[in-house]
Amino acid sequence: xxxxxxxxxxxxxxxxxxxxxxxxxxxxxxxxxxxxxxxxxxxxxxxxxxxxxxxxxxxxxxxxxxxxxxxxxxxxxxxxxxxxxxxxxxxxxxxxxxxxxxxxxxxxxxxxxxxxxxxxxxxxxxxxxxxxxxxxxxxxxxxxxxxxxxxxxxxxxxxxxxxxxxxxxxxxxxxxxxxxxxxxxxxxxxxxxxxxxxxxxxxxxxxxxxxxxxxxxxxxxxxxxxxxxxxxxxxxxxxxxxxxxxxxxxxxxxxxxxxxxxxxxxxxxxxxxxxxxxxxxxxxxxxxxxxxxxxxxxxxxxxxxxxxxxxxxxxxxxxxxxxxxxxxxxxxxxxxxxxxxxxxxxxxxxxxxxxxxxxxxxxxxxxxxxxxxxxxxxxxxxxxxxxxxxxxxxxx
Numbered sequence: 001x002x003x004x005x006x007x008x009x010x011x012x013x014x015x016x017x018x019x020x021x022x023x024x025x026x027x028x029x030x031x032x033x034x035x036x037x038x039x040x041x042x043x044x045x046x047x048x049x050x051x052x053x054x055x056x057x058x059x060x061x062x063x064x065x066x067x068x069x070x071x072x073x074x075x076x077x078x079x080x081x082x083x084x085x086x087x088x089x090x091x092x093x094x095x096x097x098x099x100x101x102x103x104x105x106x107x108x109x110x111x112x113x114x115x116x117x118x119x120x121x122x123x124x125x126x127x128x129x130x131x132x133x134x135x136x137x138x139x140x141x142x143x144x145x146x147x148x149x150x151x152x153x154x155x156x157x158x159x160x161x162x163x164x165x166x167x168x169x170x171x172x173x174x175x176x177x178x179x180x181x182x183x184x185x186x187x188x189x190x191x192x193x194x195x196x197x198x199x200x201x202x203x204x205x206x207x208x209x210x211x212x213x214x215x216x217x218x219x220x221x222x223x224x225x226x227x228x229x230x231x232x233x234x235x236x237x238x239x240x241x242x243x244x245x246x247x248x249x250x251x252x253x254x255x256x257x258x259x260x261x262x263x264x265x266x267x268x269x270x271x272x273x274x275x276x277x278x279x280x281x282x283x284x285x286x287x288x289x290x291x292x293x294x295x296x297x298x299x300x301x302x303x304x305x306x307x308x309x310x311x312x313x314x315x316x317x318x319x320x321x322x323x324x325x326x327x328x329x330x331x332x333x334x335x336x337x338x339x340x341x342x343x344x345x346x347x348x349x350x351x352x353x354x355x356x357x358x359x360x361x362x363x364x365x366x367x368x369x370x371x372x373x374x375x376x377x378x379x380x381x382x383x384x385x386x387x388x389x390x391x392x393x394x395x396x
Contacts, residue, residue, distance in 0.1 A: 037067040037072050048079065048082070077106065077107070090127065093123040103116050117151065118157050125138075128171060131174030173199055180198075183195060192216075193219040214249055
């Protein structure tokens with residue numbers, strides 16, 4: 001009997017060790033015929049769903065290490081990235097980007113690869129700072145969204161990516177405008193001209209495009225290049241027919257004895273359609289926006305996406321895309337941004353706040369004594385040179 005007990009004590013612990021070797025999680029019970037890798041995957045995803053991210057990631061890593069040939073291998077890799085993305089914060093989003101890029105490298109043809117690339121851009125999108133702060137994260141998000149459009153032109157995620165790209169470039173455009181207008185008000189007209197021109201070239205859908213056009217014309221006039229300012233004043237009228245800056249643009253053209261163009265019916269229709277999306281925020285909303293660390297993308301316009309030069313960051317992510325120098329002294333601020341599907345694309349060429357209810361362009365005859373010399377004008381009282389920041393668009 002003693003011999004039998006000794007054999008039992010020696011035998012059963014060995015069996016337990018063998019069982020743990022094949023089934024690393026001793027808390028799991030596998031039914032006959034059940035796939036251990038499937039059970040591990042289901043357990044891990046359940047943990048992640050309930051916010052137990054670390055436990056879920058450890059279980060997924062066990063699956064990857066124990067069953068390297070599992071059919072759930074790619075799903076496990078993606079689930080790890082998703083867990084970091086859901087966890088959020090600077091650390092979580094940074095790790096999520098690395099995991100998504102790792103997934104794309106190992107599984108480039110997987111059907112989930114477009115979603116992974118989209119989440120790479122969204123990780124930086126969620127860390128974007130306000131327009132008057134460091135824009136490194138916005139620049140990288142811009143580049144990653146453009147990379148998506150080049151790599152996956154037929155993906156059903158295209159409308160969502162384009163929407164996020166427009167929002168990203170709205171923030172970048174705001175930041176550039178702050179700098180450009182600062183130069184303009186401090187009489188550094190050469191620098192202002194360069195900055196305003198950069199806004200128009202890089203961010204054609206920027207909601208303050210009418211202001212950029214007008215003050216680019218003003219800068220050129222101060223630089224004694226009045227003839228070069230004509231097309232920019234004309235574009236304020238034709239591209240933004242409902243802008244409060246239209247009367248000033250007409251005054252400058254008349255002073256220079258240049259013809260005043262008329263917007264096309266199609267452009268007026270687009271402007272009027274876009275104006276229906278703009279509503280004034282109450283003081284509570286404006287106060288909340290000032291206190292929030294999230295950038296304001298409420299004025300984003302619905303225009304065609306241009307895959308021109310990326311915004312910068314010194315990052316080459318898309319073939320044929322040039323980048324600018326990186327920003328210095330980066331300050332990363334993680335902000336929660338919902339990752340919901342955006343509305344379908346709307347007609348392009350949206351505008352600023354209307355200056356009349358009918359939407360019809362009317363001629364305003366300036367004073368005959370006005371000369372051709374540049375005369376800096378004060379923006380309309382209700383809009384100001386930051387009028388594009390005061391508009392909001394109805395939620396998607």
